[in-house]
Amino acid sequence: MATTTITKTPAAQRPATSSKRRWGATVAGVLILCVMLFPLYWMLNTALQPKSGLLEVSPIPHGVDLSGFTSAIREQGGHLLTSLAVAFGAVTICLVIAAPAAYGLAQFRLRGTRTIVFGTLITQMVPGIVIANALYSAYVDLGLVNSYFGLMLADASLGIPFAIVLMRSFMVAIPKEVIEAAEVDGASRLRTFVQVVLPMSRNSLITAGLFSFLYAWSDFMFALTLNTTDDVKPVTLGIYQYIGAHVGDWGSVMAASVLSAIPAAVLLVLAQKYIAAGITGGSVK
Amino acid sequence: MSTTTASATAPAADHPTAPVKKPDPARARRRRRLSQWGFIAPAVIFMVLFFGYPLVRNVLMSFQDYSPSTFFDGKAPFNGTDNWSKVFQDDLFGKALWHTVVFTIGSLIGQFGIGLALAVFFTKRFPLNGVLRSLILLPWLVPMVVSGIVWRRILDQDTGVLNSFLDTFGAGGATPWLTSPGMALFSVILVNIWIGIPFNMVILYGGLQEVPKELYEAASLDGASAWRTFRSITLPLLKPVITVVLVLGFMSTVKILDLILALTDGGPADSTQTLGTLTYQNSFVQLDFGAGAVVGNVLILISAVFAVFYLRANRSEGK
Numbered sequence: 001m002a003t004t005t006i007t008k009t010p011a012a013q014r015p016a017t018s019s020k021r022r023w024g025a026t027v028a029g030v031l032i033l034c035v036m037l038f039p040l041y042w043m044l045n046t047a048l049q050p051k052s053g054l055l056e057v058s059p060i061p062h063g064v065d066l067s068g069f070t071s072a073i074r075e076q077g078g079h080l081l082t083s084l085a086v087a088f089g090a091v092t093i094c095l096v097i098a099a100p101a102a103y104g105l106a107q108f109r110l111r112g113t114r115t116i117v118f119g120t121l122i123t124q125m126v127p128g129i130v131i132a133n134a135l136y137s138a139y140v141d142l143g144l145v146n147s148y149f150g151l152m153l154a155d156a157s158l159g160i161p162f163a164i165v166l167m168r169s170f171m172v173a174i175p176k177e178v179i180e181a182a183e184v185d186g187a188s189r190l191r192t193f194v195q196v197v198l199p200m201s202r203n204s205l206i207t208a209g210l211f212s213f214l215y216a217w218s219d220f221m222f223a224l225t226l227n228t229t230d231d232v233k234p235v236t237l238g239i240y241q242y243i244g245a246h247v248g249d250w251g252s253v254m255a256a257s258v259l260s261a262i263p264a265a266v267l268l269v270l271a272q273k274y275i276a277a278g279i280t281g282g283s284v285k
Numbered sequence: 286m287s288t289t290t291a292s293a294t295a296p297a298a299d300h301p302t303a304p305v306k307k308p309d310p311a312r313a314r315r316r317r318r319l320s321q322w323g324f325i326a327p328a329v330i331f332m333v334l335f336f337g338y339p340l341v342r343n344v345l346m347s348f349q350d351y352s353p354s355t356f357f358d359g360k361a362p363f364n365g366t367d368n369w370s371k372v373f374q375d376d377l378f379g380k381a382l383w384h385t386v387v388f389t390i391g392s393l394i395g396q397f398g399i400g401l402a403l404a405v406f407f408t409k410r411f412p413l414n415g416v417l418r419s420l421i422l423l424p425w426l427v428p429m430v431v432s433g434i435v436w437r438r439i440l441d442q443d444t445g446v447l448n449s450f451l452d453t454f455g456a457g458g459a460t461p462w463l464t465s466p467g468m469a470l471f472s473v474i475l476v477n478i479w480i481g482i483p484f485n486m487v488i489l490y491g492g493l494q495e496v497p498k499e500l501y502e503a504a505s506l507d508g509a510s511a512w513r514t515f516r517s518i519t520l521p522l523l524k525p526v527i528t529v530v531l532v533l534g535f536m537s538t539v540k541i542l543d544l545i546l547a548l549t550d551g552g553p554a555d556s557t558q559t560l561g562t563l564t565y566q567n568s569f570v571q572l573d574f575g576a577g578a579v580v581g582n583v584l585i586l587i588s589a590v591f592a593v594f595y596l597r598a599n600r601s602e603g604k
Contacts, residue, residue: 129561
């Protein structure tokens with residue numbers, strides 16, 4: 001109470017200048033944001049002017065012309081669904097594999113735990129194209145080329161190390177007593193994990209899931225290298241091949257790009273705190 | 286294996302004094318261990334298959350002769366160091382290595398510098414701070430190949446918005462951003478800086494929040510200038526976070542592929558060819574997986590050196 005009154009006094013003495021300066025910073029912040037988001041605005045703007053083709057695009061769309069979007073959905077709608085299916089599959093694989101491992105590495109005192117955690121950190125440094133290079137011939141032998149399952153597995157590899165590191169750093173904080181109490185009550189190790197540990201780690205589970213979704217959704221390299229036919233084509237690959245084939249049709253390319261950016265935008269608005277937690281938690285801890 | 290255990294337990298069963306029903310503590314412990322390993326094993330197996338195996342396989346592949354027919358007849362005979370000498374004798378390898386160095390250093394300087402400036406800016410308290418700070422993340426979350434394609438349109442020499450914008454100021458209205466060999470690498474770096482700023486900003490902002498406020502108050506009481514405060518308080522305390530951000534930035538930049546393929550496909554005249562794109566070109570365009578593996582191994586070697594830095598930084602930071 002005392003401290004609040006003390007800190008209030010100086011602020012009260014200079015209310016006008018300080019609030020003006022603070023709004024000045026807001027204006028600067030908005031300008032920075034405008035510069036940073038301009039390319040994304042331009043993507044939307046170009047998408048709404050499909051008639052401009054190869055010509056210059058007007059800074060503001062004149063009226064709403066959605067024909068770019070209709071042709072994008074016609075051409076890329078299937079690829080968007082493929083992306084969705086592959087991403088959900090990858091998230092499932094990722095969480096099913098990473099969550100128990102994170103728990104085990106956090107709570108069981110097994111020999112080799114440190115080596116595995118170390119190995120997990122190291123895997124994040126292996127360049128993806130190197131993995132693809134070796135994986136391709138293995139996939140050919142196993143018949144996983146041009147398959148949904150093959151791409152889901154490869155995309156899950158983008159998220160698994162990150163998910164383990166992130167969830168482990170949360171699960172280390174679960175008190176031993178909680179787990180022991182559950183096991184004394186007769187719960188098996190698996191039931192303790194599912195009914196006690198997972199609910200307690202909900203936030204880290206969501207963050208890990210979100211990020212593995214975004215990794216898989218954004219994947220282009222595995223889609224490009226592990227597919228030789230059009231059977232399994234996510235939207236990232238679809239758009240890339242589209243510009244090769246239809247150089248003039250920027251309107252629908254941009255419309256498809258807008259559609260492919262929607263998950264990122266939606267997640268950023270709906271799950272902002274998880275995203276922020278993921279970026280700092282996964283990298284620093 | 287089973288026979289040895291059977292013969293080992295047989296004499297024990299003969300012993301009449303051996304307790305029959307009492308649980309064997311060693312065996313119980315072993316069972317517990319086994320069930321505990323059950324949690325970790327799937328992840329270990331997955332990582333061995335998807336990270337360990339490719340590393341080993343790449344080394345082997347770099348000594349094998351792959352050709353387009355390999356994937357029909359399965360024949361990839363060992364050919365000694367042929368792939369290595371072929372790759373190293375090609376001028377393109379040296380160029381790609383140099384482009385990778387320039388691209389990585391240029392990108393990191395830009396991303397980190399601007400990211401740090403923005404992080405410091407957002408430590409100020411002002412209305413809408415949180416909203417603006419989170420919206421700025423958007424470029425980083427959009428699929429990279431999509432960002433590349435959007436920028437390809439923006440940087441178009443004749444009808445791109447950047448040139449028409451510059452034109453209104455009468456400056457450089459026909460800059461061939463992506464179409465001239467002299468400019469393309471520079472342009473690709475610019476776009477990558479744009480992509481990397483949010484990541485740098487968020488992590489550095491997090492680091493700045495950890496700096497105790499009292500230190501700043503003490504510095505301002507001592508009459509230290511803003512620059513002095515930044516140099517003597519902020520930077521030293523931020524050092525561990527800076528190391529992590531730079532190493533992670535390095536890791537993701539040095540291996541980049543999506544962005545360059547989307548912007549230039551490595552061209553014009555190989556002026557944006559990097560180790561990542563060269564690996565891809567060798568393996569998946571020329572179908573010479575042996576040569577691709579050689580370049581890939583060089584990439585791994587470079588990453589491994591920095592992995593050591595990363596682990597040092599990680600260790601010194603906590604615990």
